[in-house]
Every structure is written in C-alpha cells, then in structure tokens.
Amino acid sequence: MAGRLDVRVRCVTPPGTGAVSVLEFLGPDAPRVLAQLCPSAAAARPGLGLVRVYLAGSSCDEALLVVRSPSHLELHVHGNPLLVEEILASCALVGARTDEHMGAHTGARGSDQNLEARAIWALARCQGELGARILLDQAQGALRREIQSLLAKTGTQQDVQLEQLLERALGARLALRPAQVLLAGPVNAGKSTLFNLMVGRRRVIAHQTPGTTRDLVRESVRLGGFVIDLWDSAGLRPLDPSPVPARAIDAVERAGIRAALEFVERADLVLWLVPLGADAERVLPPGAQRGANWRVIRTHADAGEERAWPEQGISVPQRAQAAAQRVQELIAAGLQLQPTLWTQGQGVPFEDEQIRQLEGLVGEKARDARRPVLGAWLAVPAGP
Numbered sequence: 494m495a496g497r498l499d500v501r502v503r504c505v506t507p508p509g510t511g512a513v514s515v516l517e518f519l520g521p522d523a524p525r526v527l528a529q530l531c532p533s534a535a536a537a538r539p540g541l542g543l544v545r546v547y548l549a550g551s552s553c554d555e556a557l558l559v560v561r562s563p564s565h566l567e568l569h570v571h572g573n574p575l576l577v578e579e580i581l582a583s584c585a586l587v588g589a590r591t592d593e594h595m596g597a598h599t600g601a602r603g604s605d606q607n608l609e610a611r612a613i614w615a616l617a618r619c620q621g622e623l624g625a626r627i628l629l630d631q632a633q634g635a636l637r638r639e640i641q642s643l644l645a646k647t648g649t650q651q652d653v654q655l656e657q658l659l660e661r662a663l664g665a666r667l668a669l670r671p672a673q674v675l676l677a678g679p680v681n682a683g684k685s686t687l688f689n690l691m692v693g694r695r696r697v698i699a700h701q702t703p704g705t706t707r708d709l710v711r712e713s714v715r716l717g718g719f720v721i722d723l724w725d726s727a728g729l730r731p732l733d734p735s736p737v738p739a740r741a742i743d744a745v746e747r748a749g750i751r752a753a754l755e756f757v758e759r760a761d762l763v764l765w766l767v768p769l770g771a772d773a774e775r776v777l778p779p780g781a782q783r784g785a786n787w788r789v790i791r792t793h794a795d796a797g798e799e800r801a802w803p804e805q806g807i808s809v810p811q812r813a814q815a816a817a818q819r820v821q822e823l824i825a826a827g828l829q830l831q832p833t834l835w836t837q838g839q840g841v842p843f844e845d846e847q848i849r850q851l852e853g854l855v856g857e858k859a860r861d862a863r864r865p866v867l868g869a870w871l872a873v874p875a876g877p
C-alpha cells in the first residue's frame with residue numbers, strides 16, 4: 494500500500510447503473526492520482542477533454558475529464574457500478590482517500606457531506622418537477638443562506654422566520670417524495686378502470702367479473718409539479734349477501750382484500766370508490782372507520798336514469814377527461830398540495846431529520862438551542 498496522498502476521491506453521482514458516474518478528485522495530489530488511471534490527464538489544461546481510463550494496464554473506458562482547477566478534477570465515466578468500484582479501489586491503492594468513508598457511493602449520506610451535496614443526493618432520487626426545482630436551489634445554497642440569515646436574527650423576528658421555514662418544509666414534503674394514494678372500495682366499483690385512466694395506459698385488467706384485482710399495484714402519476722404513487726387494490730365484498738353473482742371468494746382474493754385493508758391504514762389519501770346510488774358504508778369491514786384522509790368518489794354516474802356526472806360522480810367510459818380532472822382535483826385538495834409553497838431562493842429543509850430538529854426549535858423556550866442545532870447544519874462548508 495502506498496503512503497497517504499493529499500487527495501480525496503469520491504463518486505458524486507448516486508449508486509447504481511446510470512448513463513454517467515462522476516468521480517471527483519480533490520486536493521493537491523489530485524492530478525498525480527488521476528494520471529495513474531489516465532496517463533494523458535497529466536498534461537490536461539483547465540477545461541474539458543476526452544481521456545482513456547486504464548485499469549491494471551488495460552483500457553476500460555473513454556471518459557470526459559473536467560479540470561476545474563489543478564486541485565479539483567472530475568472524471569465522467571460510464572455509469573457502471575463495477576467500473577466505479579474498480580477506479581476507487583485503484584485510487585485507494587496508490588494512497589488516495591476514497592469515498593468508502595464518505596458513504597456517497599454506497600448510498601448512505603455521510604455526516605461529513607455538506608447541505609448542498611445532500612440536496613444533490615436527494616435531487617437524483619426526486620421524481621417530481623417542483624421537488625427537483627426546490628432541491629436544485631438548495632444544492633445551490635438556498636438553505637445555507639436561509640439558516641445564516643435566521644441565525645443573524647434574534648427574538649421574535651427569529652421565531653417568525655423559523656416557523657415559516659418549518660411550514661415551508663412541511664408543505665414541501667409531498668413535492669420531495671410521492672404521497673401514497675389508494676383506490677379502494679367494493680368490487681366492480683371501477684377502481685381498475687380509473688387506475689388505468691390516471692396512469693394513461695391499460696396497466697391492469699378491468700373486468701365485470703367481481704374480484705378481478707387481487708393484488709396491490711402501484712404506478713407513478715404526475716399532478717402538475719407533483720408526483721404521487723397511485724395504488725389499485727382488490728375490491729371488498731359486501732358483508733351482506735352480494736347482489737352481484739359472485740364466484741366463491743377464495744384464499745387468494747381474501748389475501749388481496751387483507752392487503753388492501755392494511756394499506757387503508759397507512760395511505761396518505763384513500764379514494765373510496767362506490768357506484769352512484771350504492772351505500773358507501775356497506776362494504777366497510779366491522780370496526781373500520783372513514784378517516785379524515787378519505788374521499789368518496791361516486792362511479793357509474795352514467796348508469797340508469799340519473800345522468801349526474803360530473804358533479805355527483807364520474808363515468809370513465811363515458812366522460813374520461815372530466816373524470817380525470819375531477820379526480821386530480823380531489824387528490825390535490827385531499828393532500829393539500831400547494832404548488833406555490835416555495836419561490837426560488839427560499840430555503841427548504843429537505844430531510845425528515847431536519848424537519849424533526851426544526852420542530853424542536855419552535856417557541857421562545859427553544860431559542861437558546863437554535864444556534865448549536867442549526868450551526869451544525871452549516872458545519873461542513875459549501876464545496877469549492
């Protein structure tokens with residue numbers, strides 16, 4: 494093993510297979526370590542260039558070399574986890590401090606990563622447009638600046654800014670990770686039909702046979718700048734004798750119903766689908782209560798004499814577009830999605846732990862605790 498060099502090598506893109514993985518070489522010995530992998534890098538000038546990467550003497554990739562400064566270089570290799578692993582190992586072999594200690598490559602956020610790097614980590618996983626814009630801003634220092642300005646204030650002014658920051662963080666949670674929205678209700682209510690409509694393709698079987706859906710099925714659905722996880726589930730059977738001719742309920746269907754009922758307990762929002770005119774409560778299992786996060790949607794609003802859609806119900810077969818719009822509105826209202834919760838430049842705490850800490854800092858009594866807690870957020874300085 495070579496002696497330690499003054500260079501840190503870390504993978505700054507998320508773990509896993511991707512188009513490109515970016516390796517950062519930081520420190521005065523960065524060019525020396527890089528030249529072991531890419532001999533042509535020794536003569537590289539500031540800017541961009543193509544280099545060949547060699548491992549154990551054989552060429553293994555063609556990469557983009559970015560020379561930001563003599564002590565800050567980036568190697569953009571193809572995004573193969575094995576390749577990244579091998580490059581880090583070969584850097585460690587010549588004495589570099591590699592990112593096993595940083596944790597970024599293994600998927601964990603090291604506590605020695607600054608706020609900006611952690612925002613980039615979250616950005617790589619964020620599915621929604623609004624969340625991505627918020628995280629990009631935090632990666633460019635918005636949260637750091639907000640905390641600095643908060644700590645520069647005192648008394649009531651500081652109390653107010655802290656409360657606003659917490660409120661923004663809570664509002665942003667559903668922009669940063671998808672809410673879980675469940676379609677539930679009696680068999681044949683039209684859950685799978687609506688699910689396919691919202692997903693935009695025939696993802697699951699919708700059929701007049703009661704009990705068609707057996708399992709929970711998830712798909713991502715965009716709602717403006719937000720993304721939700723929408724779930725289809727097995728229909729519940731009425732507790733009294735069913736009016737629909739049904740085959741005997743078997744063990745698989747029973748398991749599906751159990752899974753649906755369990756999900757009802759933990760979903761952020763339950764859309765309870767019931768055909769227009771049917772009793773919405775009839776299929777609820779004993780003891781089950783409609784929570785505050787339930788919204789009833791009447792389906793089959795085209796059936797019979799009553800042509801009530803879209804005000805009283807939806808009809809996917811007859812008026813798909815109106816149905817989709819109505820359901821989107823119900824989801825946005827049910828989840829209290831706020832597209833205007835953030836404007837560029839405002840800090841948004843983006844990790845659950847940050848929100849937990851902020852909650853502990855609200856109120857006059859917690860004033861003294863703010864500097865140590867929030868100061869620690871800034872302890873690792875922003876990168877070069």
Ligand SMILES: Nc1nc2c(ncn2[C@@H]2O[C@H](COP(=O)(O)OP(=O)(O)OP(=O)(O)O)[C@@H](O)[C@H]2O)c(=O)[nH]1
Pocket residue numbers: 679680681682683684685686687698699700701702703704705706707726727728729792793794795796807808809810
């Ligand atoms: N007329 C009418 N038919 C509908 C409507 N929505 C769904 N259907 C039909 O009702 C039948 C059942 O629809 P599904 O979407 O499979 O119902 P489901 O709630 O998923 O049923 P399970 O999976 O058995 O719980 C299918 O034949 C659909 O075409 C509607 O609004 N109006």
Ligand SMILES: [Mg+2]
Pocket residue numbers: 684685686698699705706725726727728
């Ligand atoms: Mg179904």
